[in-house]
Amino acid sequence: MKGKRILSILIVLILLLVPITGVFASENYTTLKFSSKGNEVSRLQQKLQNYGYYTISIDGIYGKVTEKAVINFQKDNKLIIDGIAGKQTQTALYGKTTTVSRGTSSSRSSVKSYSDADLLWLARIIEAEASGEPYNGKVAVGNVILNRVNSKEFPNTIYGVIFEYYGSIPQFSPVAEGTIYNTPSKESINAAKDALNGARPVGNSTYFFNPAKAAGTWIVKNKTYVTKIGGHSFYA
Incomplete structure (x- = not known):
């Protein structure tokens, strides 16, 4: 009788421990902290x-x-x-619950909803301007376009920013060259999505250029250098 009671207790304990073991087994992350590498x-x-x-x-x-x-x-x-x-x-x-809030840091902004047309045009300008750039450089171009949309100094739509002219000169050379209408790659589309969902690798930058292809004299003299990603230098 005593043996049966002990066996019953052991079974109950096993049943109680199984869910707990399952929880620990489901952990698939590694805690990372100062001095971690890899x-x-x-x-x-x-x-x-x-x-x-x-x-x-x-x-x-x-x-x-x-x-x-x-x-x-x-x-x-x-x-x-x-x-x-x-x-x-x-x-x-x-995870999907990430929120990027507009706070004291200039490199973060709130996530906004966007239309299919917004995504298409942003992906097109990314493809035209940064098809040969690293992924983060593609996101950075999208970041610049959206910063202009949010600035009082530029049109307040993605399409408007892309097709803005100063006199008879378009702001973005792909508009003049016609490459703005090229079909964007999957990577450019994903970069556009990341930018639209709040990714801001170049903070408040509203200008960029490739020093190997253009002097960017006005930008260098009048704007503040932020960073360089791939072949593009970014300024705010």
Whole structure:
């Protein structure tokens, strides 16, 4: 009788522990913190960079800059602020619940809804201006276009910004060349989606040019340098 009672207790304990074990088994993330290194850190930096929190080169090293970027992300998304990319932070960063709020940082903005036409034209200008650029450079071009849309100095639609003229000269050379009508690649479409969903790798930049192809004299003299991605230099 006593043996049966012990067996019953053991069965109950096993049944109770199974769900708990399942929870731990379902964890597929690695906690990242200061001094962590490797591909997971690079992935974290890339995602933070897409949202404008991380602005230097991706090196796979969780140093002070990465830690600060995580802290800023945690602040904006009302997470526990500890500078550690644990389950909660990574879920918010990689998941659909991520919000990018307009705060004190110039590199983040609120996510807005957009139409199919907005996506098409943004993807087209990205393809025309940055088809040979790295992915983050494509997102950066979309970032610039949307910054202009949100600025009082430019038209307030994506189409209007792309087809704006100064006198008889279009703001963007692909309009004059006709390449604005080329079919965008899947990567350009994805970059447009990321930009429309709040990714801001070049912050408040409203100008960019390729120093190897143009002097950009007016921009250099009148605007503030932000960063360079691929062949393009960005200015705000």
